Amino acid sequence: MTLKERLVRFRSFWIFPLLAAVLLYVTSRIEPQSQFSDLVWLFPAGALFWTLLEYGLHRFVFHIQLPLRSARLRDFVNASHLGHHASPRDPNKLLVRTMYGLVISAVLYGLVAAAFGSLFKAGELMTGVWAGFLYYEAVHYRVHFSLSGSRFIERQRRAHFYHHFTNNKRCFGVTSPVWDYVFGTKREREIATKGT
Numbered sequence: 223m224t225l226k227e228r229l230v231r232f233r234s235f236w237i238f239p240l241l242a243a244v245l246l247y248v249t250s251r252i253e254p255q256s257q258f259s260d261l262v263w264l265f266p267a268g269a270l271f272w273t274l275l276e277y278g279l280h281r282f283v284f285h286i287q288l289p290l291r292s293a294r295l296r297d298f299v300n301a302s303h304l305g306h307h308a309s310p311r312d313p314n315k316l317l318v319r320t321m322y323g324l325v326i327s328a329v330l331y332g333l334v335a336a337a338f339g340s341l342f343k344a345g346e347l348m349t350g351v352w353a354g355f356l357y358y359e360a361v362h363y364r365v366h367f368s369l370s371g372s373r374f375i376e377r378q379r380r381a382h383f384y385h386h387f388t389n390n391k392r393c394f395g396v397t398s399p400v401w402d403y404v405f406g407t408k409r410e411r412e413i414a415t416k417g418t
Contacts (some may be wrong), residue, residue, distance in 0.1 A: 223365035231313070233320050234359055238352040241327075249342040256342035264343060268350020275330075275351065276358055280394040308385050316360055316366055327352070358397045365396070381388065384409050 229236070229350065251255050284303035306315040335344035364370055375392045378396065385393035392407045393399070401409040 231317070234317065234323060235356055236325075237320060238323070238356060242345070242349040242352055247340070249345045253340060253342045256340070258346075260343060261346050261349070264346035265350040265353070268347040268352075269354040271347070272351045272354025272358070273395065273398045274401060276397060277394050277405070278356070280396070281405075281407065287373075305332075307386060307390065310366060313367065318355075318365060321386040323355065339341060354397070361397050381409060388395075 223231070246258075250258070280303075309315050326383065330351065331344055334347055335341050338344050338347075361378060362382075363376070364375050365382050368375065370376070380406070381393040381399060381402075384398055393402055393403045393409055393415050394407055399408060
């Protein structure tokens with residue numbers, strides 16, 4: 223794969239960090255009273271929030287099949303996730319489309335900015351969300367295309383492939399199984415083992 227092909231395929235890995243830097247710079251100029259020290263708690267809060275967002279999108283959005291007439295809109299809503307399930311080894315259907323990530327980010331940023339009453343604090347939280355998102359992309363890619371000996375990746379691979387090939391109503395967390403445990407969607411084998 224050439225450098226240009228890598229820059230295109232993995233564009234989220236340079237677009238979102240650049241976007242975070244620009245957003246923090248611009249909003250710090252708009253709100254001069256803003257404090258970068260808030261990153262100490264807002265960045266991890268954003269990363270934690272990402273895990274819940276990842277779970278929610280995967281469970282409640284990516285697997286729905288809305289009766290939309292527009293195939294393009296239907297494809298956008300599902301972010302081609304159903305196509306990823308149909309071809310899990312296709313690298314073109316693995317990573318989240320950048321435009322989809324940007325639209326979700328814009329909506330989320332607007333909601334967080336309204337809730338916080340601060341563009342800068344919303345930007346700080348979004349940097350954590352984007353870091354979580356990029357971590358998700360890296361883990362998801364490694365789960366599908368790496369033969370890593372990492373125990374973590376192997377554990378996530380088992381859960382994620384269970385979701386792909388056994389029961390797509392379970393194991394929605396790719397980067398963390400926490401929300402699957404909280405909402406009762408962990409692997410059925412784990413449920414049966416706990417019940418005995």
